[in-house]
Amino acid sequence: MYRCVLPLILAVSSVAAQAQTHRFFPANALRGELVITQFPEARINGRAARLAPGARIKNDNNLWVPPAGLTGQKLTVHYTVESTGLVMDVWVLNAVELANKPWPTTPAEAASWQFDAGTQTWAKR
Template sequence: MNRCSKPLSQPRRLALGAALALAGMLPLAAQAQMQRLFPAKVQRGGITFTAPPVVELDGKTERLGPGVRVRDAHNRVALTGTLRGKSFVVNYQRDAAGMVREIWILTPAEIARPVQGAQAGSARPEPDYIN
């Protein structure tokens, strides 16, 4: 009983290699086109991670909220301890107590786009909910 498979022929090997190469490129093309969406009440500012959870946000010393999530430019979760001493342009969101709870480190393309809803005088009223 022969348990060894037969070797692939040259055309089959080339076709299999081309298919694997194409499959490997598809996720890269999808990631290149993906655009991050930010919440409506997001604010933009400059942040310096001095000694987390203490940061300097727009020139003011502030404390990050418990359970803060920091997303890097590739939308991966970044630990605040690894960002110590670094400065970034970010979008951030505050919780009900006024503490920073989410931070997105921006790419140059995201910095070039204006922030929706953060300009003075452009606040939209909350929708009325009818029960």
């Protein structure tokens, strides 16, 4: 019986380890440096921004964190912006995700580059 359980445990731990090192981001996610100044106010790449009322921030382990707890920290993130211009989803990047370059920092770059959702890579056209 224990021989059957061990491979299952190893498989589950392998999937969990992969999830902690590489997440899947939507094609509209941009990369930037986020600083929460005074919640919900923030700066992204030095420009004023505002977090949406339902904004979600996930840390580098993909766990939700309260935005006010990140005040003043400079974080390299991927983020999405809703139709009203408010920042909606934010993912603090881990080392593996930071190494995934290039990644667009502006909507214009994203519009002119090609995204492969399966490999989570961008290619300049």
